Amino acid sequence: MWSRSIIKSNAKEALGGKYFYALAACAIVAVINYIPxxxxxxxxxxxxxxxxxxxxxxxxxxxxxxxxxxxxxxxxLYGIFIGYPLAIGSARFFVRNRFGAADIRNVFSGFKNGWADGVGTMFVTRLFIVLWTFLLIIPGIVKSLEYCMVPYILSDNPHLPGGRAREISRAMTEGEKGSIFVFMLSFAGWFILAALTGAIVVSAGGKTVGSILIYAGCLFVAPYFEASFAELYIFLRDRAIRNNMASPYELGLAADSQNFSGGAV
Structure with a gap:
């Protein structure tokens, strides 16, 4: 079992003294994603x-x-070939940050070794989610929660075959999807507060300033959210290893993780 309060407390501890470093990582990802x-x-x-x-x-x-x-x-195309590697790199940054390795270069790790595998896996995973969403909204939400750990798994081992990455994510989130959904909703208040602050300024006639405040407010909350989700992944990852749902080698936690390399499927 895991507790939202403990996960968030650990995330705050991980951000201690490194918040602005994490903020810079989130800002880099946001700016690059916004370029189009x-x-x-x-x-x-x-x-x-x-x-x-x-x-x-x-x-x-x-x-x-x-x-x-x-x-x-x-x-x-930009989202596929640039956005997906950034998602993997962002996940890697916050997972590594948890253990004291707050290296901003990790944000770009998705573009290095395993780029094609990571892009392929993320594309197929998102395609599955979109197709399920086209059928019905609720199944799409369920699938998005089921596969929410895929970027983090790829951040540990970008060479892991896509089918296996989704299988591990499915195992990690089995029986946890409702709790994960509530966990994500628990941050809604912070983002709504940031949006409302900017909306008030917009309604007062300051459209440009208000828009900046909305983006800035959400950006300042992002490190807390990302660090918390990374903390949740680490807990679920460790539990998956203990329960033999995944091996340390598959998750890049041992020297011969390259043995599990393969194309995205």
Whole structure:
């Protein structure tokens, strides 16, 4: 059994004296992930004077969809080839930080050895989640919780085959998905508070300042959330090893973890 309060307490301890280092890691990830939004590919179609049920109106909609495709494709590919390795690197940073190795270079570890395997595994995993979500929202949420440890597993051993990474994550979260969901919701208050602060400023007429406050507020909460989730992973990982659901070698905790390398499936 694990306790939210203990997990969070351990996370605070792990961040002790290193909070701003962790904040820098979160900021780097956030800025890099946000880069596609700066591309001059947004499309604004003028609908002035066009009746909503007219043929011209629907032509304009199709035009906007067609012209928006480049941004959609670029954003999607960017998320796959840049965002996924960053997710793995961020997980590695916070897991290593728990043991005192707060090296900012870990944020970029997903781009190094095992990049292709990590990207492939993350892509297939997210695809499964999306497909389940298309069926029904609830199964999609369940699958996202079931596979939530995959980036952390890959941060320990990026060469682990995708099927095995998902299998270990499934074993780790068996009987824990409800608790993990509540655990994640327990941070909602912090993010809502950050968003409300900015929203108040926006409503007062300071749109730019308010938007900055929203992003900044959420960013300042991010290290606490990420450190807590890493702490939860470490607990579930250690329990999985004790219960023979995974071996230290598979999780990169022993010298010959390379024996478990393989393509993402």
């Amino acid at each position: 939004q700066f591309l001059p590919l947004n499309v604004n179609i003028d609908y002035t004077g066009i009746e909503t049920q007219s043929a011209l109106y629907y032509e304009k909609i199709l035009e906007q969809v067609f012209l928006s495709l480049p941004l959609f494709l670029i954003t999607t």
